[in-house]
Amino acid sequence: MMNVRLAREEDLPQLISILSQLNPRAKRCDPERAKEVLRKLSKSGQQFLMICEIDGKIVGTAELVIKHNLTHGCKPYGFIENVVVDEKYRGKGIGVKLIESCIKIAREKGCYKLVLTCKEELVKWYGKFGFREFGEKALRLDLEE
Ligand SMILES: CC(C)(COP(=O)(O)OP(=O)(O)OC[C@H]1O[C@@H](n2cnc3c(N)ncnc32)[C@H](O)[C@@H]1OP(=O)(O)O)[C@@H](O)C(=O)NCCC(=O)NCCS
Incomplete structure (x- = not known):
């Protein structure tokens, strides 16, 4: 059975492995440090790290970060x-469930918009949920070599 919920400490080994599929060359998190980070973000009330599990196996993840704001x-x-x-589970509606769960939480928390950056080939996929290009460019400054 497919279930989307907040990540827990015992999910971390599988979660770290799935996250490495985003960028296989990026340094993986040390498991002890990852526990500490998960505890902090779970307590913050502003970060919602979601996982999707199928029969107890973690097959996908998405994170919602909520920013307090002095405009709007x-x-x-x-x-x-x-x-x-997880690459073995793509195309089965898991990504859709994860994004829908983030949108639901953002609505419940009173957010007036959601933003994200993605690769060009995923613009159409995010369009399914109503995400649109809005004429601004995403920029990035790398602070490490
Ligand atoms: C992008 C990603 C999260 C989508 O998750 P997924 O579980 O495979 O997607 P879903 O099965 O929920 O998608 C369902 C629908 O989207 C369609 N779809 C899947 N990938 C798509 C793509 N790249 N472009 C357009 N549509 C796509 C499917 O055909 C399906 O359409 P249907 O419901 O009309 O049949 C997944 O492919 C992934 O992890 N990619 C690698 C990591 C990545 O690029 N992450 C995004 C960083 S911004």
Whole structure:
């Protein structure tokens, strides 16, 4: 059975492995450090690290980050990040369930918008949920070599 829920400490080994599919060359998190980070983000009330499991196996993840804000009548807004489905389970509707869960939480938290960055080939996929290009460019400054 497919279930989407918040990540827990015992999910971390599988979660770290799935996240490595986003960028196989990026350094993996040390398991002890990952526990500490998960505890912090879970307590923050602003980060929602979602996982999808099928019969107890973690098959995908997505994260919602909510930002407090002093514009737009002080309504918060959200970012969706680190969206990845295990390559063996893609095309089965798991990504859709994960994004829908982030959108639902963002609505419940009173966000007025959600933003994300993605590769060109995924613009159409995110369009399914109503995401649109909005004429601004995503920029990045790398702070490590
Ligand atoms: C992008 C990703 C998360 C999608 O998850 P998924 O579980 O494979 O997608 P779903 O099965 O939920 O998608 C369902 C629908 O989207 C369609 N779809 C899947 N990939 C697509 C793509 N790249 N472009 C357009 N449509 C796509 C499917 O055909 C399906 O359409 P249907 O319902 O009309 O049949 C997954 O492919 C992935 O992990 N990719 C690698 C990591 C990555 O690029 N992450 C995004 C970073 S922004």
